[in-house]
Amino acid sequence: MKHYAIFAALFCCSPIFATPLYVTEVKTLYQDSTNTKVIGKLLPTTKVEVLKTQNNRVLLSIEGYQEENKPAIYYIAGKRILSAGFDSKANITFKKGEKETIDGKNYYKVKAEFWSENNALDPDLKKIYTQAKNLFEQNCSMCHGLHNTKEFSANQWPSMFKSMAGRTGIEKKDYQLVIEYLQKHAKDMQ
Ligand code: HEC
Numbered sequence: 419m420k421h422y423a424i425f426a427a428l429f430c431c432s433p434i435f436a437t438p439l440y441v442t443e444v445k446t447l448y449q450d451s452t453n454t455k456v457i458g459k460l461l462p463t464t465k466v467e468v469l470k471t472q473n474n475r476v477l478l479s480i481e482g483y484q485e486e487n488k489p490a491i492y493y494i495a496g497k498r499i500l501s502a503g504f505d506s507k508a509n510i511t512f513k514k515g516e517k518e519t520i521d522g523k524n525y526y527k528v529k530a531e532f533w534s535e536n537n538a539l540d541p542d543l544k545k546i547y548t549q550a551k552n553l554f555e556q557n558c559s560m561c562h563g564l565h566n567t568k569e570f571s572a573n574q575w576p577s578m579f580k581s582m583a584g585r586t587g588i589e590k591k592d593y594q595l596v597i598e599y600l601q602k603h604a605k606d607m608q
Pocket residue numbers: 554557558559560561562565578579582583585586
């Protein structure tokens with residue numbers, strides 16, 4: 419009986435069992451649950467964990483890589499796939515883990531917490547990728563054949579996409595979603 423209670427307590431409250439959610443559109447970040455000052459942006463398809471809900475906001479935890487002293491979290495060390503970007507004056511505490519050096523630059527595995535509105539989060543990453551894929555395929559094959567996502571590297575896609583996006587009907591609010599999709603399916607990604 420006693421063991422059962424301990425097991426139940428672990429199961430319900432351990433963060434290991436929290437369901438990961440994925441960001442569906444660019445989200446605004448705040449220092450706490452009430453402050454309206456924007457301290458950063460969270461990018462679509464980024465994986466987050468909800469730690470707390472309060473005042474229609476959620477306390478989110480995200481993991482990624484930080485280039486030394488840069489106010490941003492990247493998906494992978496050495497690739498410019500942005501997960502979150504911060505105001506350089508924002509007071510964010512990064513919990514630093516292992517260091518990796520790539521092309522002479524230092525990257526740290528980091529974990530950070532911040533608040534955002536309680537919306538635009540979905541457990542179904544495949545659905546978010548499908549939405550991005552449809553936008554890409556429908557809008558980028560009108561004037562020439564559709565280019566394969568594997569034609570460019572993760573670092574090449576943002577500027578390539580931006581040079582073409584203005585010629586399409588893709589709404590500005592969806593640019594980052596399509597860019598993240600292209601980068602995460604680029605030739606140097608699995
Ligand atoms: C309105 C017509 C039009 C649309 C829509 C369009 N393109 Fe293009 N694209 C062109 C033209 C014309 C070129 C030839 C080079 C140039 O004009 O810049 C080109 C060239 C390219 C190239 C080759 C560039 C190179 O240097 O090899 C890529 C890749 C590309 N487009 C991707 C895209 C993507 C991704 C989209 C959707 C966001 C898109 N295009 C939408 C007209 C279009």
